[in-house]
Amino acid sequence: MVIPDWTTRPPAAKREVLLTEEPPLRLARPLDRLGAAIIDVAIFLVPVYLLLSAPLKRDLTMSFILGSEPDFMIVALSMFMVGAALLLSYQTICHYFFGATLGKKIFDLRVEPMFAGEQLTVWDHGLRSFLWLIEMLCFGLPWLAVFSNSKRRPMHDRICDTVVVTRSPAGVAAPHLWERHLVRAFFAFLLGIFALIVTIQVSYSIRNLRAERALASIVERDLGDCEVVSEAVGSVDEDSHARLKKAMTLYAAGLADRSCLESEVEGEIARQVPVAPITYLSQAFIYADEAEISNSYLDEVCEMAPGTVECAMSQLVTSWSDEDWESVGRILQSAPKGSGYMEVWALRHYMKQAQYAQALETLDELLAHREIAEFTLVQRVKALFNAYREAEATAAYQQAILTLPEDQAGDLGAWMCSQQLQRSCSARTGVACRQTLPNELTPEIDFSYSARALASVLSLECLAEKEIDYARFVDEVNDSSWKLFFQANMNRARGDRLAAGELFAKLMGSEQAPDLLRIEAARRWVSFAPRAQMERVVESWMKFKPREAWVKIGNFLFERLAETKNSELAIKVATQLAEDESLSPLAAKFLASLSEGERETVRRPAQAKEPVREMLESTEESP
Amino acid sequence: MIFPILQGLVSWRKAPISWTLVALNILMLIYTSVAGRKAQEGLESLMSGKYFLTTQGRIYAQFVDRAGYKADYPPFLRALAEKVDHGEVGRAEMLGHLAFRDLNFLNSADRFQYEGDQVAFRYWQKRIEDVRLFQSEHPSFTLGLNAEDTSLAKWVSYIFVHSGALHLLGNMFFLFIFGSALERQIGGLGVLVVFLLSGVFAAGVFATMTGVTSSPLVGASGAVSGVMALYCFLNWNRAERFFYWFLLPFRGYMGFVYLPAWVALILWGLNDLAGYLGTLPEMGGVAYTAHLGGELAGLIIGGVLWLKRRQWPLFPREEQSPPMGKLFPLLPPKPITRSEQNRAA
Numbered sequence: 025m026v027i028p029d030w031t032t033r034p035p036a037a038k039r040e041v042l043l044t045e046e047p048p049l050r051l052a053r054p055l056d057r058l059g060a061a062i063i064d065v066a067i068f069l070v071p072v073y074l075l076l077s078a079p080l081k082r083d084l085t086m087s088f089i090l091g092s093e094p095d096f097m098i099v100a101l102s103m104f105m106v107g108a109a110l111l112l113s114y115q116t117i118c119h120y121f122f123g124a125t126l127g128k129k130i131f132d133l134r135v136e137p138m139f140a141g142e143q144l145t146v147w148d149h150g151l152r153s154f155l156w157l158i159e160m161l162c163f164g165l166p167w168l169a170v171f172s173n174s175k176r177r178p179m180h181d182r183i184c185d186t187v188v189v190t191r192s193p194a195g196v197a198a199p200h201l202w203e204r205h206l207v208r209a210f211f212a213f214l215l216g217i218f219a220l221i222v223t224i225q226v227s228y229s230i231r232n233l234r235a236e237r238a239l240a241s242i243v244e245r246d247l248g249d250c251e252v253v254s255e256a257v258g259s260v261d262e263d264s265h266a267r268l269k270k271a272m273t274l275y276a277a278g279l280a281d282r283s284c285l286e287s288e289v290e291g292e293i294a295r296q297v298p299v300a301p302i303t304y305l306s307q308a309f310i311y312a313d314e315a316e317i318s319n320s321y322l323d324e325v326c327e328m329a330p331g332t333v334e335c336a337m338s339q340l341v342t343s344w345s346d347e348d349w350e351s352v353g354r355i356l357q358s359a360p361k362g363s364g365y366m367e368v369w370a371l372r373h374y375m376k377q378a379q380y381a382q383a384l385e386t387l388d389e390l391l392a393h394r395e396i397a398e399f400t401l402v403q404r405v406k407a408l409f410n411a412y413r414e415a416e417a418t419a420a421y422q423q424a425i426l427t428l429p430e431d432q433a434g435d436l437g438a439w440m441c442s443q444q445l446q447r448s449c450s451a452r453t454g455v456a457c458r459q460t461l462p463n464e465l466t467p468e469i470d471f472s473y474s475a476r477a478l479a480s481v482l483s484l485e486c487l488a489e490k491e492i493d494y495a496r497f498v499d500e501v502n503d504s505s506w507k508l509f510f511q512a513n514m515n516r517a518r519g520d521r522l523a524a525g526e527l528f529a530k531l532m533g534s535e536q537a538p539d540l541l542r543i544e545a546a547r548r549w550v551s552f553a554p555r556a557q558m559e560r561v562v563e564s565w566m567k568f569k570p571r572e573a574w575v576k577i578g579n580f581l582f583e584r585l586a587e588t589k590n591s592e593l594a595i596k597v598a599t600q601l602a603e604d605e606s607l608s609p610l611a612a613k614f615l616a617s618l619s620e621g622e623r624e625t626v627r628r629p630a631q632a633k634e635p636v637r638e639m640l641e642s643t644e645e646s647p
Numbered sequence: 648m649i650f651p652i653l654q655g656l657v658s659w660r661k662a663p664i665s666w667t668l669v670a671l672n673i674l675m676l677i678y679t680s681v682a683g684r685k686a687q688e689g690l691e692s693l694m695s696g697k698y699f700l701t702t703q704g705r706i707y708a709q710f711v712d713r714a715g716y717k718a719d720y721p722p723f724l725r726a727l728a729e730k731v732d733h734g735e736v737g738r739a740e741m742l743g744h745l746a747f748r749d750l751n752f753l754n755s756a757d758r759f760q761y762e763g764d765q766v767a768f769r770y771w772q773k774r775i776e777d778v779r780l781f782q783s784e785h786p787s788f789t790l791g792l793n794a795e796d797t798s799l800a801k802w803v804s805y806i807f808v809h810s811g812a813l814h815l816l817g818n819m820f821f822l823f824i825f826g827s828a829l830e831r832q833i834g835g836l837g838v839l840v841v842f843l844l845s846g847v848f849a850a851g852v853f854a855t856m857t858g859v860t861s862s863p864l865v866g867a868s869g870a871v872s873g874v875m876a877l878y879c880f881l882n883w884n885r886a887e888r889f890f891y892w893f894l895l896p897f898r899g900y901m902g903f904v905y906l907p908a909w910v911a912l913i914l915w916g917l918n919d920l921a922g923y924l925g926t927l928p929e930m931g932g933v934a935y936t937a938h939l940g941g942e943l944a945g946l947i948i949g950g951v952l953w954l955k956r957r958q959w960p961l962f963p964r965e966e967q968s969p970p971m972g973k974l975f976p977l978l979p980p981k982p983i984t985r986s987e988q989n990r991a992a
Contacts, residue, residue, distance in 0.1 A: 055895065055897060055900075058895065059893050059895065062893045062894055062895070066648065066649070066893070071918065071921070072917075074918065074921035074922075075917050075920060075921040075924070078920070078923075078924030078925035079924055079925070081924075082924065082925055082927055085926070085927055085930070086927060089723075089727060089741060090726050090730060090738075091730065091738070290736055293705075293734040294733050294734025294735075295734075299763060299764055299765070303764070304764075304766060307766070307767075311698065314698065317766075320766045320769070320770065321766050324765070
């Protein structure tokens with residue numbers, strides 16, 4: 025039945041209708057056919073379809089809102105079937121009885137058999153309509169054959185031996201060569217786009233599959249529970265709020281995000297678990313961005329269960345947000361132990377306040393919480409290192425890298441390496457730097473990871489025989505803090521110490537800059553600042569906010585002041601540090617190395633300040 | 648895309664009442680926008696809060712589930728409430744939106760005993776008071792037809808209130824097209840009466856078929872539907888001008904076409920019927936039943952005019968295009984004008 029497209033002459037027994045009709049029929053214009061289709065759809069099919077499918081549409085909305093996927097699919101399929109049946113019956117009936125649909129009538133078009141003497145049956149028209157529908161489902165792309173086929177017949181016409189003709193003189197001849205080429209070019213273009221989309225989609229899927237954790241967390245999120253909590257809790261549920269408590273601990277340790285906490289609260293609602301103080305406490309964290317709501321939850325916790333760990337935690341949050349560190353300390357002292365999340369917040373507080381001895385004690389208390397083992401390993405290394413127990417820190421680091429995931433181990437190594445390189449270039453051969461620093465001499469530095477970037481820069485400086493080319497970094501780096509850092513170094517290399525000092529001071533005072541970089545800027549400024557500028561450096565340091573950085577910079581400052589025999593300022597810095605029990609052993613050693621007269625100067629004002637005197641005496645006794 | 652244009656822009660002198668009605672609606676929109684600005688902003692800010700909506704959804708889920716109320720709620724709402732009770736947050740937000748339509752629920756905010764997050768419940772109670780306060784100041788609520796006040800004045804005032812410029816534009820376009828054409832046939836007073844009667848009848852049909860909720864019914868679409876239906880009835884088979892555009896930027900694919908007036912009524916009626924059958928009344932949105940009520944009112948008035956055609960003859964109108972053949976002898980014989988009488992004399 026099908027005739028090939030390239031047929032130029034019909035079989036002997038068949039004569040083309042087009043040759044015999046009087047007046048001669050012409051091929052319908054493609055735009056007229058499109059216009060006819062639009063009229064059919066817009067004037068007749070859409071209104072009737074809307075009416076016929078209206079009850080189904082209601083069911084579709086209902087199943088969509090209720091999230092009933094099978095119902096939704098069934099109703100959607102039914103709606104499609106109604107549409108298809110309407111289209112098929114409309115086209116078949118119109119073509120069979122009238123030779124044209126409403127739209128075709130308006131444009132004076134007609135569907136005719138391709139060959140004289142043939143009669144189109146109702147089945148032919150039905151098949152033609154069915155194929156028309158299939159083509160529509162292919163986004164109408166097969167219809168483009170009207171621009172390439174010699175009789176302007178798309179697939180449905182060719183299979184059914186039909187042709188769409190017009191009596192009006194507005195008909196067209198066979199397509200020109202350029203029309204055919206245009207269609208082919210369009211298809212080639214579409215094929216290219218399709219290939220591109222498929223390639224991107226496949227690579228995206230592969231990347232997604234690789235990130236199994238992320239994928240799993242999405243799946244878990246859909247189920248209403250958080251994956252990290254499920255892993256932490258295991259299969260045994262001690263009490264109905266066990267998951268939420270674990271989630272709070274993980275959240276405190278930064279191993280779960282707020283959405284995870286939210287999904288756990290939703291999970292409790294789904295399981296019809298009664299509301300408890302821990303629920304309110306969690307809500308306070310979930311709505312941390314909305315002060316009114318969050319505070320209401322915090323207030324409710326103590327009203328509901330005074331004297332509990334949840335109440336202590338709510339008080340802690342309030343004091344923490346007020347930056348009332350003394351109250352925070354008092355609450356931590358009196359709070360009931362064993363919740364996990366309270367200990368994690370205590371650890372965070374002690375680390376923040378550079379109280380490393382207490383931090384290490386808290387870390388011991390957290391040993392039972394295996395779900396945050398990775399977090400505690402990292403914190404232990406940092407606490408030991410900051411407490412000037414470097415050998416133990418190195419041992420802890422070596423233990424940690426065996427269990428930590430690669431990225432976390434890398435971060436920790438970079439942090440430790442950068443801290444060690446600040447002291448001495450010999451740290452390059454240490455275990456942390458060996459495992460962190462790249463082998464090549466001119467590595468690509470990612471400045472979004474401040475510890476890694478700082479370690480790399482310090483290492484480059486250690487390796488360079490002369491000053492490294494800071495100007496290159498100024499041009500290449502996008503991050504404003506790092507740019508400022510390199511500009512300051514560039515000025516220092518050129519000998520413009522005043523300008524360098526100004527820039528380092530600016531960076532030190534910048535709250536946007538990472539703390540590591542601020543400490544490094546302060547260290548560098550301190551290292552070359554002339555005696556006259558030191559007073560300003562000390563003033564800046566006194567106002568410095570982050571406690572951990574304050575201690576580190578203070579010790580650098582003290583060492584430098586002691587080196588330059590600037591006793592008056594050294595006493596000032598030492599007093600502040602000793603009050604906080606933050607004087608480093610190295611600083612104490614420097615203090616011990618001062619001459620007797622200088623030491624006397626140091627001792628005198630110290631009499632007024634009890635902690636400093638005690639500190640100095642203990643330094644004298646030490647070997 | 649096809650819609651009627653009829654006689655297009657008719658001058659103020661030929662259709663003063665249509666012009667006045669359009670102007671009145673525009674003025675009302677300006678007034679309601681200015682007077683209700685603060686309340687609108689307050690309501691929008693409250694309704695956009697996820698926490699508030701989720702909480703309201705959860706409370707409403709318990710409200711629907713409680714015995715005594717259960718029988719009054721449709722199965723869809725009960726199923727949704729059950730889902731929300733099982734912790735589906737996304738649906739809680741949706742249910743929270745739907746809860747605004749339930750006056751019983753809103754009125755029982757202060758005495759309802761909620762089992763669950765009491766902090767959220769107290770927050771909601773405080774906010775719902777604000778909602779009621781904003782509603783009492785909002786012109787859509789004070790002038791629109793809602794469950795709290797169903798007095799006769801509201802059955803008329805709601806016609807002149809629109810929710811926004813687009814809502815107004817759509818209604819006024821068709822009011823002007825059909826109103827001005829009809830005014831030349833039945834006079835200005837006739838258009839006014841048809842407009843108001845259709846609006847009142849539309850509200851009645853809406854109240855019967857969909858039910859008045861605490862979300863107000865506003866807009867002139869019911870009244871405009873009545874005007875349109877009457878015009879189509881009176882000019883059933885008359886060739887009227889329609890604008891069409893077949894989505895192609897070529898000559899012949901866009902322009903004017905003369906079709907019988909019933910085409911407009913059929914297309915309009917089909918669309919409203921499909922809308923009514925295809926949407927859940929609980930979801931609110933377009934008041935299709937009010938449209939259908941308006942159209943019914945227009946047809947009833949048309950029927951009365953046809954029956955009384957001897958006593959109440961229609962005004963003659965200039966023939967713009969030849970009639971396509973009457974479906975039934977609708978229009979009364981053309982009365983003799985004064986100039987014709989003079990000429991005859």
